[in-house]
Amino acid sequence: MTMLRRRAWPVLATTAVLAAGVLSAGPVTAGKPLGDNVAAAPAPEVSAFDVAGGATVPFIEQEAENVAHNGTVIGPNRLYTTLPSEASGRRAVTLDAVGEYVEFTLTAPANAMTVRYSLPDNAAGTGITAPIDLRVNGSKVRDLPLTSKYGWFYGSYPFTNQPGDKPHHFYDETRTMFGSTLGAGTKVRLQVASMGASSFTIDLADFENVAAPIGRPAGALSVVDYGANPNGGGDSTAAFQAAVDAGRTQGKVVYIPQGTYFLYDHVIVDQVTLAGAGQWYSVLTGRHPTQRQKAVGIYGKYVGEGGPSQNVTLKDFAIIGDIAERVDGDQVNAIGGAMSNSTVDAVWMQHTKVGAWMDGPMDRFRIVNSRILDQTADGVNFHIGVTNSSVENTFVRNTGDDGLAMWAENRGGVTNAGNSFVRNTVVLPILANNIVVYGGRDMNVSDNVVADTVSNGGGLHVGNRYDGVNGPTGVLGTFTLARNTLIRAGNGDYNWPFPIGAIWFDARNEPMVNATINVTDTDIIDSSYAAIHFVSGTTRGVNFNNVRINRTGTFAIQLNDPGAASFTNVTATGIGFTEPIYSCLGSGFTITQGGGNSGWNTKLPNTYCGPFPPPNYGGTTPTGPRIAVSPGALAFGDQQVGTTGAARAVTISNPGDATANISSVSVSGDYARTTNCGATLAPGASCTANVTFTPTAAGSRTGALSVSSNATGSPHTVSLSGNGTTANANLALNRPVSASSYTQVYGPGNAVDGNASSYWESANNAFPQTLTVDLGSARNVGRIVLKLPPSSAWGTRSQTVAVAKSADGGGYSTVVGATSYTFDPATGNTATITFAATSARFLRLTFTANSGWPAGQCSEFEVYAS
Incomplete structure (x- = not known):
């Protein structure tokens, strides 16, 4: 027997979020409290810190909606472009009047705090800055400045900062040290003293006890000795470069003393250790005042320019940039280039484009014990020929794209291989996935905790997607996805006509059939739509073993495209829709069942095929009449113009618990049907419609079979397609x-x-x-x-x-x-x-x-x- 190392799940809240459309859910907003005007803590949502696994972090997190406050709770709501959808747990507290506050009570000693918050944008799209009072046990300590400069993007990708439609990326974070260590029980309050902004939304606070600064190692060189300014004046890029070059030639550590250093461009490192006094003490920041494509960053040498760099260690400092927009061609990442046999340890990365964008070929590179926050694009991306490399025990939050990504783009046939993402916590990627592997060979994604996907992605994703992911750089070998926990993952995609599952597989570039993908010992909690999802092309070789699904917005399994997978000890409870499996594929997707499955497989081979239902976050299964049609699509192949092909069968069934009244069964296009259906279908009953195809012209001929009834989501349709042929029809023209x-x-x-x-x-x-x-x-x-x-x-x-x-x-x-x-x-x-x-x-x-x-x-x- 396989022993799971998961702790028991916390009890999940059962308050329903009302559906507001096929791919979204509308808000449920609590009003301001009565009585003493201090809100009682609502039932908490499951947090990334309520489960085992993930990164070991030095802070204790408190959600604003669960502590004392006299503001307004917003959410829960998972609808993209709304403020609560990007909040941790999908709830936060808005303060919109002088005197309103959120008050945290320390549960352990702390001398530092990070606050996640949102302020409105201004009319120019450049943000506003406004202070809020920081109070300790009722006494004001100082103003804590908050800004919306680094948030508020608009439109569809590529985004702009010009106010318009689809606003998103609302939140930012600021950190501060108290000046002394506060004991457990201390009350730390954020209170509005003046309306420098029309509202202040507080999401959470992380409290930690930061150790004293790390001193200069014996024999180390100091960047200050080479002219770097620790007081933030001028450009220290040349001084840093001179120091690291000297450290390389002399074989000495290069030390960054406590202070804030402005760098207008990259520092290139090779065969050197660059070490600071700690993430809270040694801070690198800055951006070129006129050449805005240049900014602070620590880079290895690129291949073709003498790289990759070798034997680099970066540790114990912060890179907090000044990037407030996304321009994909700009190299304004905290860490980049190519580094082999190198380590990034305890580095804080914030307000850059990407935390670490690594361009190979390169080998044996590690990021460990780090924090990556508030990026305009990815948290980490291993790009082009990165091998035997890893991200471990790292905390990632509020990235503008994928949290942790590997992208095996084909450049000369070199591929990513042997990489791993292990023991990380990745929450709130505003676009795309928490963790994703685009192609490559023999990858490991294990022991991670991911939460709160917002749009265009899921919690874990494996795909033959994006440029150059095909052939030798496609998904190959053995992929291990083990002991991961996914919380409120997946979402309604604003580009595609279907929602995305918590774990999903996409083979759009080419079939994903040459790898073994093992998903084991995995918990999927409160997924926004389906828990498991296959789409875009053929995927085979996926094996699910010891997977627990606890509440979904819609289905346990969503099958949009052909493939095959095996399921053993896969259990599901709290499925959001009557039918646990969505599929219009008939026998096009093969499900092989081992032992121990429950909660999703009792009605196989019958599946639901119809309009995607709105998500149901209440944990109850809809009742009443239902209509299901199977398969959801019929392809008739080639047929000579003017001749009738063989009949194909469509099954119409009622899997609900009340009689379905059928008003019509009709077809459109070059199709005809006969049916045995009467005016009603009793619960559990079914009937058959036989469809024939007689093309009236050459080329693609589409149509639909439509069933109209009193059931939810009516009418229910089957897509019909065939090809009218003549001797001269090129069947491959403009095909994938x-x-x-x-x-x-x-x-x-x-x-x-x-x-x-x-x-x-x-x-x-x-x-x-x-x-x-x-x-x-x-x-x-x-x-x-x-x-x-x-x-x-x-x-x-x-x-x-x-x-x-x-x-x-x-x-x-x-x-x-x-x-x-x-x-x-x-x-x-x-x-x-x-x-x-x-x-x-x-x-x-x-x-x-x-x-x-x-x-x-x-x-x-x-x-x-x-």
Whole structure:
């Protein structure tokens, strides 16, 4: 028996959040308290610190809504672009009048505090700054300045600072030391003394007892001795660079004494230790006053510029930048470049674009015991050929994009491999995922706690997504996702017509079928929509073992695209929708069950297929009549224009607990149906509609079967698609296509764009190479035409090509073995491959030789029925 090391879950609050739409939930806002005007603490939401695992942090966190206050509780609410949706636990306290306060009572001695808060923006989008009183046991200590300078982004990506639609990234954090150690029981109050802003929203406070400054190590060089100014005056970049260069040549530690240092540009480190007096004492900040693309940062040498840097240690200081916008091309990250055999230990990173954006190739790089806060983009990104590297015991909050990411973008075939994210706590990424792995080989994401995804992502994500994640840089080998806890993860995506699950898999670049992905000993708590989600292309080889799902907004499992997964000891309670599984795929997704499953599998193979229901956060299952249609989509393949194909069956059922009254079952497009359904469906009853397809013209022919009834979400539809064919229909035109590699701008899309002058070309001297087209559904095919550009500059050449097929993107079988084909400009640089008619959705060309150039080349990959 596998022993889980999880502690018992806390009791979850049962207050419902009312649904406000298919992909969002509206607010429930408490009014101001009565009586003595001090609010009683509401039932707390589960916190990232209520469960085992994650980072060991030096602070004790208190949520504003759970302590004494006389303000207004906002939330809970998970609707993107609303203030509570970005609050920890989705609740906070707004103070909007003089005298209003939030008061924390210390549970342990502390001499420092970090406050997470939000102020409104100004009309110019540059933010406002306003003080709030910091009081200890009733006496004012000082003004604590708060600002909205580093928040408030607008629009869809890429974001702007110009006020408009889709406001987000509302919160920021400030830290302060009290000047003395306050004992347990001390009351620390934040109180509005003047209305420098129209409101002050307090989310939480972290209290800690910071150790004394670390002294200068024996024999160490000091940046001050090289001219660095610890009082914040002038530009200390050159002084820092001189100090670290001397430390490298002399083999000595370089020390950053207590103080604040302005750096207008990067300091390049190699074979040196740069150590400060502590994260609260040695602070690096600054940005070039005119060249705004330059800012404080500690960087390794890039490959091609003498890098990667080697044997670097960065420890015990803070980089608190001045980045208030997101410009992806600017290198304004706290840490960057390439560093091998190097460590970042106990470094505080805040107000930069990315905490650490590492561009490989590089090997054995570690970030440990650090804090990454308030970034405009990612917290960490391991990008291009980062291997055997890790982020460990690190706390990440309020990133503008993925919290912790690995992105194996293909640059010359080098991939990420052997990396790990372990024992981290990642909360409130404002965009994208808490933790994500985009491609790579043999990755480990374990013992993390993630919470409160806001938009466009989930808690944990593995995907063949983003540029260059395919072929040798796709998801390969063994992925381990073990002993992670996900709290309020997943969300309603504002770009896509479906919500995203807490753990999700996306194979949009190419099928994700060449890896084993093991998800074990995992807790999914109060997911915003589905707990587990598969989408965009075919994913197989995922194994769930000892996974506990406790409350979902909608489904336990959401299946948008084909694949296969195994489930053992996967239990679910508090599912938000009547049917625990969403799928319109029929047999297109294979669920293999081991023992010990419960709460989600009792109605298999029946699943729900219909409009996505609004999330139900009340922990109760909806009742009443329901309508489910299965499958949710029917693809009829190729059919000659004017002829009728074989009938396909659609099952209409009522999985609810009351009779469903059916008012109509209709079809649209080039489709017809017969049905055995009457005017009603009793609970548990079902009927069958048989659909036929008679195309009236060549090309894609879509339609729908629609069931109208008194059930929630009516009408319920099945998408119908088929292809009217003639002898001259190119089935591959403008279809999704992928390649094992490509050179410069000669990407695989050029091979299906209908333009013979554009072309795909693989990496040089790297045979075999593949070019794969997805026809969208099973098609009857019997002829392939390959073209090269018809220019006289393309001399005659022969290419050796094999053809294979697949029904789902995996398990390819040979259609035509490797054969040499001649491309001659005199005959249009065209080669035709004919074969016995066969059914295929995916067709793959494998190039193994080219007499004219050491790469696979193709300007048009055309597919025909015969």
